[in-house]
Amino acid sequence: MRFDKFVQPKNLKTALEILKKDPKSVILGGTTFLRISDKNYSTGIDLSALGLKYIKEVGDQIEIGAYTSLRTLETDPIINKYFGKLVPKSLENLIGVQFRNNATIGGAIFGRLGFTEIITALLVLDCELEFEENGLVPFSEFISNWKIKRDILKKIIIKKNKGKCSYKMMRNSSSDFTILSVAVSNFDKIRIAVGTRPAIATLSIKAAQLINSDKNKIEEAANLIAEEFKFGKDLRAEGKYRKMIAPVLVKRALQEVLK
């Protein structure tokens, strides 16, 4: 990743102006792709000094600044208090502590990459994103379409719903990217998300409908997952393998939230 100019705007308004004016500019997150990506940009826009590193409880929701590091999120007492540690569990095996101390939640979300486990986890929570230009956008909407491309993610808002959550994943080695990730929540209804297929995480419709209509149909709902989603291959696993693993992980997660 290369850029000709590095700027630190004094506020988000100025940052958005630069971003909109120059199509070759980029908002810098944790810059974990600094040496992996071969993209060239004209301007790197750094917002790390604009007070976007925080986690706070505001009424019935949790607000997380977009520049909060993944390690802070993983170890924060507020985040660990809710959702059966769903969020920390989706982060704790990513590369290493040194990586997570630098990677930001905003960068992890905005990249919409298939292997991003935190996206799988956030999909089953009541989560919204706040952008500088587009305002509040439901998390699932942001993930499922690519309408928002040139905007600044300011914060992540999660409702403090009560209920059980479960996170399951499979990886070839302990700090590698997953070959499959599954999150299930049971608040007002059961939600199931399957990620790293290797495509980006998506919410289940059919299997979720089945399990919500009859809570005893854990096995059937889990098996339906294999039919509902497309599973592809990458260097970590074959599509067939992922298809066989998915029902197993979903079954275990459903059993956990319905215990």
Added chain:
Amino acid sequence: MKLKLNINNKFYNTNIDGDESLLDILRKIGFKSVKKGCDTGTCGVCSVLIDGKPTLSCQFLAARAKDVKITTVEGLGKQADEIVDLIVSEGADQCGYCGPSLVLTTYAMKKELKNPTVEKINHYLTGNLCRCSGYEGQLRGIKKYMGVK
């Protein structure tokens, strides 16, 4: 662009490009204990402490480092010696390439982990790759340092 860095409580003035990594700048200044391994955020040998937290310097923009406190293994002084002595006493030091980052991460780990266990230590050190020791000897020394049996 001009940059003033606080490294081991001393200030260094340097010139950088906006997209240069902290790793490259530290090595240019002369901190060769910060190793360049994979340069892609995987091996951990470039780790330094940024405001006390172990961070991959290959992924950290030097331009962002102007208001932070950077610590390399040279900055730990006798505290580093204590960790090194324990690791060496277990016969664990081989090529030594991963040593400085392992010592820094171990130092940060002791400050961070409230109730260390073998599992927590292993997990914390996942991002430190060593290609010659097999980890066992290093871990014996680190467990002693952490007060874990």
